[in-house]
Amino acid sequence: MRYYAPLQDQVTTIPNAEQWLVPLYETPTVSENTSLVPNTKFQFVWDSVSLNSIKTCPRKYNWEILHGYHLDPMPSTLMFGIQFHSCMEVWHKLRAQQIDADTALQRCTRLAGLFGEYLTGERTERTKQTLVRAVVWYLDQFRDDPAQITTNGDGSPAAELSFSLPLKKINGIQVHLAGHIDKVVKFLGKIFIADYKTTKSQLNERFFSQFKPNGQVQGYLTAGLTMAGSIPAIPEKPSGILIDGIQLGVNFTRYHRSIIEYSTLEINTFLSDLEQWLQVAALYAEAEHWPANEQACGNYGGCVFQSICSQTPAKHERLLKSNFKKSLWDPRKER
């Protein structure tokens, strides 16, 4: 006899969406970015989103992170990724509660459908249909995954682990590196930090080469190495990052797994580079000036702010307010 767990999942909000779904700039209730030192523009909690932004273009960082200007309330690439991660998290939690695999799959399928209603469909590879398919095909392929998820002290699976690591003090202020680890797994007798990466590109060498060097991945590994041995989820030093590449087609989904390794020297270099970047960020914040990096305007199909930067600075604020929506990204928010 088949057993159906009650299908009671109700999706009223997208996880973490409150960071993005804040109403337009006119509303005076835009939530405060708690990663800033009060009454300053100095960020003391950094994540890969804010670091990538300031490294790409300080002016972009000012508009995107400090002011929260975005074209969409939440880009579908980001929303799809968070939704897929959430379905995987639910899968691991259900399996940890001894729910049988078929029932867990049914519940994750329904959850993917409920999440998928929020996808606007402006990207044909990131729709409700492709989300449901990505979840079902993934869980079929990795149902008996040899990469076994580790567990927290309470027996729950080590999925969506939020971390905030104290780095060095800058100008007397303790700076932190924050992030969310998708999951920690034991694979081939070693511990790995695992991450799902969705793309519409092919899962070839070029795709995986983007993860070395990569600030986000090095941040996760730094967190893993720092917490190793001190929390049950990470019993020993991780040997690297296990990337599950997920190629999204309109009518198919393809998966490929790859391990990315970093040496201790590479991680230490990342940390000393990071410290320099944060010193520079402190200088910008002190001067309250974030210079433009014109070399980045054409990256990845063009910066969203290019049309603003091409206008006289006197028009910038008015154009930002009329063409963009405001929603602040806060690295301190847990998932």
Add this chain to the structure above:
Amino acid sequence: MSETLDETLKRKAEEWTPDDIEAIIAGLRDQRERWNLEQQKGSRKRVTAKNIPGAAKKGKFAGFAAGLKGVKV
């Protein structure tokens, strides 16, 4: 009579019944199998959800009829 997988997936997920969800999973597995076969043949033929059976078609009065029969739709 059944819907196509595409039609079932397009229906609001809130309205999916456990039977619908089973049909969706079966349909997606069917799609995967057919797509794998095409890949093995080296073909670039698309396998769309429009050509895969989905959940049983729900008639206009399906809910009413099911109520009379005392079965779940």
